[in-house]
Every structure is written in C-alpha cells, then in structure tokens.
Amino acid sequence: MAESLVFSIAQGVLGKIASPAIKKAVRICNFENQIHELENTLTAISTVLLDAEEKQAKNQRLQHWLHRLRDVLYDAEDVLDEVDCEALRNGVISQYGGVKEKVHCFFSLSNPVIFRAKISHKIKEIKEALSKIFIEKSQFDLNMRSVENVVAQMPSREMTYSFINKLDIVGRDIDKQKIIEILMQLDDKNLSVIPIVGIGGMGKTALAKSIYNDDNVEAHFQLRLWVCVPEDFDLKKTIDEIIKATGQSLSNPNIQQSQTFLQKSIKDKKFLLVLDDVWNNDLTRWDRLKALLTEGASGSKIIVTTRSSEVASIMGTHPAHNLEGLSHEDSVALFKKWAFNENEKHPCDDLLEMVDDIVNKCQGVPLLVKTLGSLLYTNHEIWYWAHIRESETWKLVEESKDILLVIKLSYDHLPVHLKRCFATLSLFPKGYEIGALSLARFWMALGFISSGREKLALEDVGVEYVKELWKRSLIQEVEMDLNFTFKVHDLVHSLAMIVAKNDCAIVGLATTEISEGVRYVSFSSISLEGISDFDGVPPFLRKPTSKRLRAIRFPFRVDDGVITREFARMCISKCNHIRYLGLAYGSFEELPSSICNLKHLRSLYLDENKRLKKLPNTIYELP
Numbered sequence: 001m002a003e004s005l006v007f008s009i010a011q012g013v014l015g016k017i018a019s020p021a022i023k024k025a026v027r028i029c030n031f032e033n034q035i036h037e038l039e040n041t042l043t044a045i046s047t048v049l050l051d052a053e054e055k056q057a058k059n060q061r062l063q064h065w066l067h068r069l070r071d072v073l074y075d076a077e078d079v080l081d082e083v084d085c086e087a088l089r090n091g092v093i094s095q096y097g098g099v100k101e102k103v104h105c106f107f108s109l110s111n112p113v114i115f116r117a118k119i120s121h122k123i124k125e126i127k128e129a130l131s132k133i134f135i136e137k138s139q140f141d142l143n144m145r146s147v148e149n150v151v152a153q154m155p156s157r158e159m160t161y162s163f164i165n166k167l168d169i170v171g172r173d174i175d176k177q178k179i180i181e182i183l184m185q186l187d188d189k190n191l192s193v194i195p196i197v198g199i200g201g202m203g204k205t206a207l208a209k210s211i212y213n214d215d216n217v218e219a220h221f222q223l224r225l226w227v228c229v230p231e232d233f234d235l236k237k238t239i240d241e242i243i244k245a246t247g248q249s250l251s252n253p254n255i256q257q258s259q260t261f262l263q264k265s266i267k268d269k270k271f272l273l274v275l276d277d278v279w280n281n282d283l284t285r286w287d288r289l290k291a292l293l294t295e296g297a298s299g300s301k302i303i304v305t306t307r308s309s310e311v312a313s314i315m316g317t318h319p320a321h322n323l324e325g326l327s328h329e330d331s332v333a334l335f336k337k338w339a340f341n342e343n344e345k346h347p348c349d350d351l352l353e354m355v356d357d358i359v360n361k362c363q364g365v366p367l368l369v370k371t372l373g374s375l376l377y378t379n380h381e382i383w384y385w386a387h388i389r390e391s392e393t394w395k396l397v398e399e400s401k402d403i404l405l406v407i408k409l410s411y412d413h414l415p416v417h418l419k420r421c422f423a424t425l426s427l428f429p430k431g432y433e434i435g436a437l438s439l440a441r442f443w444m445a446l447g448f449i450s451s452g453r454e455k456l457a458l459e460d461v462g463v464e465y466v467k468e469l470w471k472r473s474l475i476q477e478v479e480m481d482l483n484f485t486f487k488v489h490d491l492v493h494s495l496a497m498i499v500a501k502n503d504c505a506i507v508g509l510a511t512t513e514i515s516e517g518v519r520y521v522s523f524s525s526i527s528l529e530g531i532s533d534f535d536g537v538p539p540f541l542r543k544p545t546s547k548r549l550r551a552i553r554f555p556f557r558v559d560d561g562v563i564t565r566e567f568a569r570m571c572i573s574k575c576n577h578i579r580y581l582g583l584a585y586g587s588f589e590e591l592p593s594s595i596c597n598l599k600h601l602r603s604l605y606l607d608e609n610k611r612l613k614k615l616p617n618t619i620y621e622l623p
C-alpha cells in the first residue's frame with residue numbers, strides 16, 4: 001500500500017500562506033505578487049492530490065510525480081519561514097536597534113536588497129517547478145476532489161449485517177452480560193442509547209451481533225433492527241436503511257414520506273436498534289433522527305458502535321462501554337479456532353509451541369488474531385509458522401491487508417491537519433509513554449499547529465490535537481493527571497510507520513544512510529554498546545541527505561559520549577533546515593557559535609547538559 005502525506009503538506013503550505021503572520025511578512029518584504037502566483041498554482045494542483053494519492057499504488061510515474069511535488073512543497077515551507085523570520089528580525093531592529101545595528105544589518109547578508117534578491121530567486125525556482133508539475137498532472141487522468149467530500153470518495157467499507165458466525169466470538173461474555181443488563185433495565189427514558197467504543201478490529205460489531213442475536217434479547221423486544229450507518233450520516237439514507245430493516249420499503253420516497261413511514265413503523269413498539277459503525281459527529285442530524293425514534297414504546301433501546309468517544313458522548317444516554325483487548329487465554333482460544341481444522345484433534349506439537357509467541361504479536365485485537373489464524377490455516381509447514389513468529393508485527397500488518405485496511409479507516413477519517421501530526425507517532429518506540437504537552441511542543445516546532453482562536457496558546461491547541469486522536473481511538477492508556485500522557489497501540493504504531501515511511505525514519509548511531517525524502521529522524525540506538533568505531537558522529541549525518549532534515553530527536557536518555565561537540569557541530573553545520581534539535585544529555589562544554597545560522601530552528605533541547613559552561617553570544621541571533 002503506497003501512502004503519502006503530500007495532500008496534507010500542500011494544505012499546510014496553503015494554510016501558512018493564508019495565515020495573518022505570513023501575509024504581514026510577505027507584505028513587509030514586498031513578495032505579495034510572487035506568493036499569490038505560487039498560491040494559485042498550488043491550489044490548482046491540490047484539487048487532484050486526493051485522487052493522485054489513492055491511485056499512486058498502481059502507477060510508479062505517479063508516485064515519482066508526488067515525490068517531486070513533496071520536495072517542492074517542503075522548499076516552499078522553507079521560503080515562507082525565511083520570509084517570516086526576516087520580517088520579525090527587521091521588526092525587532094526597527095523597534096529596538098540603534099544606528100550601529102541598522103548599519104550592520106545593511107552590510108550583512110540580511111540587508112533588504114540582498115535578502116529580496118535571494119528569496120525572489122528561490123520563489124521563482126519553486127514557481128517554475130510547480131508549473132511543470134501542474135502541466136504534467138494531465139498525463140495521469142486525475143479527478144478533482146474537495147476536502148469536503150473526502151469521506152464520500154473513499155473506497156467503500158464493507159457493510160455489516162446481523163448474522164453472527166460463532167467463530168467470531170470468544171472472551172466477550174462479561175462485556176455481553178453488562179450490556180444485556182442495561183437493555184433489560186426498566187427506566188423512565190423513552191429511548192436509551194448505549195455506545196460501544198473501541199479501536200478498529202477490536203470486535204465492536206461482533207459483540208453487538210452477539211447481543212442482538214441473544215435469545216433473551218430477542219424475546220424482550222417486539223422489533224429488532226440492524227443498520228450499518230452511512231459514513232456521512234445522511235439523514236434520509238439512514239432513515240431509509242432503518243425502514244428497510246423492518247422488512248418494508250417505499251418507492252423513491254422524499255424525506256417527509258420517509259420520516260412519516262418510519263414513525264408509523266415503530267409507533268408504540270418496543271424496539272432494539274443497532275446503529276453499527278458510526279463515524280459522523282453531527283449533533284443536529286442525530287437529534288433529528290432521535291426525535292423520530294421516540295415514537296417507539298418506552299423501554300426502546302439503541303446500541304451504537306463507534307471508534308469515536310466524541311460520537312459516543314453525543315449519542316449516548318449511558319456511559320460508553322469501552323471495549324478492551326482480549327486476554328491472552330482468550331486470544332489463544334480464538335486463534336486456535338481459526339488456525340486449525342475443528343476436526344483436527346491433535347495438531348502438530350511444534351506448531352502448538354509457537355502459538356503463544358504468535359498470539360502475543362496480536363496485542364489482544366480479535367481481527368488480527370483471526371487474520372493471522374486464517375493465514376496460517378492454509379499452511380502448516382513449521383518453517384512458515386516460524387517465519388510468522390519471527391516477523392515484525394508491522395510487517396505482518398502490511399501483509400495482512402484486511403486488518404491494515406480496517407485500522408487505516410481511522411486514519412483516513414482524520415482531518416487533514418492531523419494526518420501529519422499522526423505520522424510523527426512513528427518516531428516514538430512501541431510502548432513508549434508519550435506526554436501530550438511534549439508532543440504538542442514537537443508539533444509546534446515543526447509548524448504543524450495553527451490556532452484559529454484568539455488568545456489560545458499553540459501548546460493548548462496541540463494538546464487539543466492529542467485529545468482528538470484519543471477521541472478517534474488512535475491513542476490509548478490515557479492518564480489525565482497533571483501530565484496528560486498516553487500510549488499508542490502496536491497496530492496503530494505500525495500504521496503510523498507505514499503512513500510516514502517516506503518522511504520519518506528511525507535511525508541508530510551506526511546508520512549509514514537515510515532515504516533522500518526523510519525529513520524527521522528519531523534515534524532508537526542511543527547506547528555506544530556494541531559500536532566499536534563510533535567517532536562522535538553517526539555516518540548518515542555526513543551524507544548529503546542529512547541537509548534536508550527538519551527534526552533530530554532522542555526519545556530516551558543517552559549514554560555519556562553519544563552527543564559530543566562534534567555531533568552537535570555536525571547537526572548545526574549540515575542541517576540548515578532543522579526545526580527541532582534534541583541535544584539533551586550532551587557531553588560538550590560549549591555550543592558551536594554557528595548555531596546562529598539555523599534560521600528555521602524553533603526548539604533546541606539542552607536538558608541535562610551538565611558539562612555545558614556557556615552559550616555562544618550568537619544564540620541571540622536565532623529567530
């Protein structure tokens with residue numbers, strides 16, 4: 001599956017151009033006409049990017065076209081940041097600088113004449129590159145799409161139904177009993193709504209089917225209805241689906257006829273309605289549907305399955321039932337059902353010995369347990385099972401298209417501004433506890449956060465971004481104490497790695513090379529143990545590809561002697577476009593004075609640098 005973040009990057013550039021700060025900076029530096037032309041060309045290209053990203057998997061030339069566009073977009077971001085930085089610098093000098101500073105500024109490389117000539121040349125190159133890319137797009141027969149109809153244009157998901165395969169249900173007896181108890185309760189509410197929330201593949205639909213088909217539930221309700229909700233939660237479509245579930249239908253009804261027919265169909269009947277796989281959080285549409293459904297008898301109930309806690313809070317009248325992963329024992333039982341023939345009474349002992357290790361990779365997600373079980377059902381060769389056991393989980397996910405597509409739906413439904421943020425989760429180790437505030441500051445440094453609300457700090461906006469990922473079940477184990485922390489499920493982490501593989505990379509101290517397109521790196525190997533020839537600089541930092549890096553980070557405390565003065569000097573001298581530079585736990589006494597050349601630097605981490613004696617005077621020249 002070929003993924004890219006080009007559309008998200010393009011929207012980020014257009015958003016930056018439209019921001020008040022950049023508009024002011026462009027006006028001050030007198031680049032309005034050039035930036036306007038660039039904006040028009042990029043807007044025209046953006047209309048086909050969603051289609052291009054979907055079609056690129058089967059077209060190498062299209063992939064190359066998108067890669068070229070991505071590089072140009074990164075260049076455009078750099079230029080806009082340079083313009084913004086220069087405008088800020090001139091503003092400070094104009095307000096606080098004396099004659100000496102102003103004369104020095106005129107004769108430096110940053111004087112207005114030289115700066116405008118340099119930036120004009122860069123903008124001209126970007127415009128020319130974009131113009132070529134715009135002309136070439138006609139070769140690919142791409143369709144125009146808008147952000148508003150992204151959901152409508154997505155590949156169709158599989159529609160669900162109420163029939164249940166007993167092989168699907170293992171280890172959900174307690175969950176089932178809790179929800180059935182709520183269904184059987186006599187309450188004063190005319191209509192109760194019970195949300196079931198969980199990550200994709202966790203078994204929400206299977207649990208709802210088990211409840212729906214329970215004998216006691218069937219006897220308790222006069223009418224049972226199962227509806228897979230349209231992704232856009234279109235009111236008329238949803239009403240028509242409910243009517244169809246009653247076994248009746250109308251011929252081309254209008255919205256008024258559909259509403260009237262629905263009310264008559266359920267009037268004074270105690271019903272159970274399952275609304276499966278709800279994505280849309282439109283409160284108005286839900287309120288209008290709910291008003292129609294109150295025609296049913298007292299004691300009527302609705303079960304909603306969703307990945308979104310926000311949807312659950314909007315629709316639910318009962319607290320959400322959060323569906324957790326299966327226990328190891330239940331995962332093993334489910335795996336055996338799918339991996340072995342039920343008539344096979346004595347599977348090979350060598351295969352049985354590998355079951356525990358393989359099941360551990362599934363992290364309690366039933367869909368992945370079943371996917372791997374069915375994959376191995378067709379091949380009982382010991383070497384093949386050993387291969388699966390030894391494989392990295394994310395590689396298994398990539399090979400197992402069903403589970404990947406299920407998990408990826410959550411990513412596909414993210415707002416555009418969150419997709420680049422989500423991709424950076426690949427830079428953290430699996431199982432790592434991430435602080436929301438720390439992550440928000442990381443996104444701020446990379447320019448991923450913008451605030452449309454006055455007086456709201458970017459850090460707070462970033463934390464809201466994290467909470468949005470939580471609401472969509474893309475992060476887990478959230479602790480809402482003084483420090484908002486969370487973890488990422490292994491499957492979601494695997495998805496982040498696949499989505500970000502062209503932009504982000506995990507590196508080690510011995511990594512020799514990174515891909516040309518990589519902009520963000522995180523070190524997994526932070527120990528000198530086992531590295532005999534480390535000279536203070538990871539080999540990849542000496543290569544030309546490091547010039548494009550925008551972030552260098554260390555997730556853990558490093559060994560003494562890893563971040564040397566030579567390491568810091570190489571990062572500062574080579575990575576001219578760096579936004580985020582982590583040099584915590586360094587072993588150097590002085591920071592190179594060339595730090596002032598990093599005009600794009602937004603975050604410099606020097607925590608726990610116990611040998612650092614002083615900062616260079618040039619540190620004040622940073623933006």
